[in-house]
Amino acid sequence: xxxxxxxxxxxxxxxxxxxxxxxxxxxxxxxxxxxxxxxxxxxxxxxxxxxxxxxxxxxxxxxxxxxxxxxxxxxxxxxxxxxxxxxxxxxxxxxxxxxxxxxxxxxxxxxxxxxxxx
Numbered sequence: 720x721x722x723x724x725x726x727x728x729x730x731x732x733x734x735x736x737x738x739x740x741x742x743x744x745x746x747x748x749x750x751x752x753x754x755x756x757x758x759x760x761x762x763x764x765x766x767x768x769x770x771x772x773x774x775x776x777x778x779x780x781x782x783x784x785x786x787x788x789x790x791x792x793x794x795x796x797x798x799x800x801x802x803x804x805x806x807x808x809x810x811x812x813x814x815x816x817x818x819x820x821x822x823x824x825x826x827x828x829x830x831x832x833x834x835x836x837x
Contacts, residue, residue, distance in 0.1 A: 721745040721826040723814045728831030731804055735835075739799040741814030741828060749818040753797045755788065757833075759810035767812070768799060782808075804835045 727739040743750065754769030768778045768788035776788055787800040797814065814828035 721747060721750065721816050721818060723816055723826055723828035725812065725814045725828040725831040728812060728833045730834045730836065732836050733804060733806055735804050736800070736802045737804065737833060739801065739812055739814075739831060739833075741797045741799075743795045743797070743816055746818070747795055747816075749820055750816045751819040751823075752817045753790065754815050755797075755799045755812055756815055757808075757810040757812045758830075759807070762810070764813065770797060801833075804833075806835045806837050809833060809835050 722744045724742045725739060727737060729737060731737050739755065752769050752771045755767040756764050757767050758764040766779050767782055768776065768786055770776050770788045770790055778786060785801065785803045788797065790797045811830040811832050813830045816826045818824050
């Protein structure tokens with residue numbers, strides 16, 4: 720079992736910045752990749768960024784150059800630094816963790832809401 724707790728969401732003006740945090744606990748040894756997804760109003764949940772155990776990163780095209788995903792292994796925490804925020808970045812941001820083994824499984828945090836005003 721893996722537990723994920725997100726924090727750092729809030730209300731920010733367009734052009735501003737936020738840093739989201741995701742703290743992982745439980746059976747963290749089996750985690751292969753962690754990442755951030757978001758779900759805007761009336762939209763499906765989509766990939767924002769991922770980071771693997773080897774620190775390989777991937778980003779959605781819409782956030783490249785603006786968002787940076789990083790991890791602190793000592794704290795078992797993943798961060799998402801969001802700069803130059805746009806109103807279209809508004810949504811609930813979810814932390815995810817994919818565990819390896821015989822069967823892969825994706826865990827999700829409770830989500831943290833980000834609202835970007837014009």
